[in-house]
Amino acid sequence: MSGQDGDDAVTVDGGTGELALMWGGFPLLGAGAGWLFATVAPWVATEVRWVPWRGLFRAVAELPDRRAMVGAVAVGVLAGLAVAVAGTRERLTVTVDRHGVRLRRAGDVQEFPRTAVRAAFLDDKALVLLGAQEQELVRERTDLGGARLAAAFRRHGVPWTERDPHRDAYRRWVAGLPGLPAGADALLRARQRAVERNRRGDARELRIELARLGVVVRDERQRQYWRLSGTAGPDGPAGTPESTYQPPGDS
Numbered sequence: 001m002s003g004q005d006g007d008d009a010v011t012v013d014g015g016t017g018e019l020a021l022m023w024g025g026f027p028l029l030g031a032g033a034g035w036l037f038a039t040v041a042p043w044v045a046t047e048v049r050w051v052p053w054r055g056l057f058r059a060v061a062e063l064p065d066r067r068a069m070v071g072a073v074a075v076g077v078l079a080g081l082a083v084a085v086a087g088t089r090e091r092l093t094v095t096v097d098r099h100g101v102r103l104r105r106a107g108d109v110q111e112f113p114r115t116a117v118r119a120a121f122l123d124d125k126a127l128v129l130l131g132a133q134e135q136e137l138v139r140e141r142t143d144l145g146g147a148r149l150a151a152a153f154r155r156h157g158v159p160w161t162e163r164d165p166h167r168d169a170y171r172r173w174v175a176g177l178p179g180l181p182a183g184a185d186a187l188l189r190a191r192q193r194a195v196e197r198n199r200r201g202d203a204r205e206l207r208i209e210l211a212r213l214g215v216v217v218r219d220e221r222q223r224q225y226w227r228l229s230g231t232a233g234p235d236g237p238a239g240t241p242e243s244t245y246q247p248p249g250d251s
Helices: 015-047 054-061 065-089 146-155 184-196 200-212
Strands: 002-004 009-012 093-096 100-105 108-113 119-122 126-130 136-141 215-220 223-228 244-246
Touching: 009 146, 015 054, 015 065, 054 065, 093 146, 100 136, 108 136, 119 146, 184 200, 184 215, 184 223, 200 215
Parallel strands: none
Antiparallel strands: 002 009, 009 093, 093 100, 100 108, 108 244, 119 126, 126 136, 215 223
């Protein structure tokens, strides 16, 4: 966590230690996995009758020892670097200052004015910001520590709670359940399929659509739970979250 310039902004991210772990650790792990694969390939190819991709083990076993070892280690390193690139892109950076809150991930930026954020908290490895009408402004998965995030938000007067203040208001979603705004049940049906198939992008987009209807969703073990926010009305939403979203690339 660090302050920036005269605006006294506080930025919370994984730091250089996290980057060092990803760019140093993952390639080393990949190299080790490649070495192990090349080492056991001859034994697997001849001694193990039932194994996935047995043809690959045989192909590696038939190569000269040095070539097989160098190739397997090189592939492992490249795989580790690919994981490091993906991990670096997916890092969440949170900046809080007297003007508001800014979240950055993979080049995408979401900004929320200070006056629009009523509370912030961590909910099952997700950073959640609540708006003035108890709607979720954003829910972003993160491994950032709660103590560091709490200090950053409290420093600029954003209330931080240790748990979701509306946790007890959620109801488990069941198809056809009454009490939902028009159109919400169909969206929840579609989102349930996305959750079960681990289609995170679709699930996220459908969460946003539900928020526009005033429905807040949280997941537990592929089950959906919902509550209504103050933006929900009999004919649809009474308002939308106040935010600025600037996506320069794919999310």
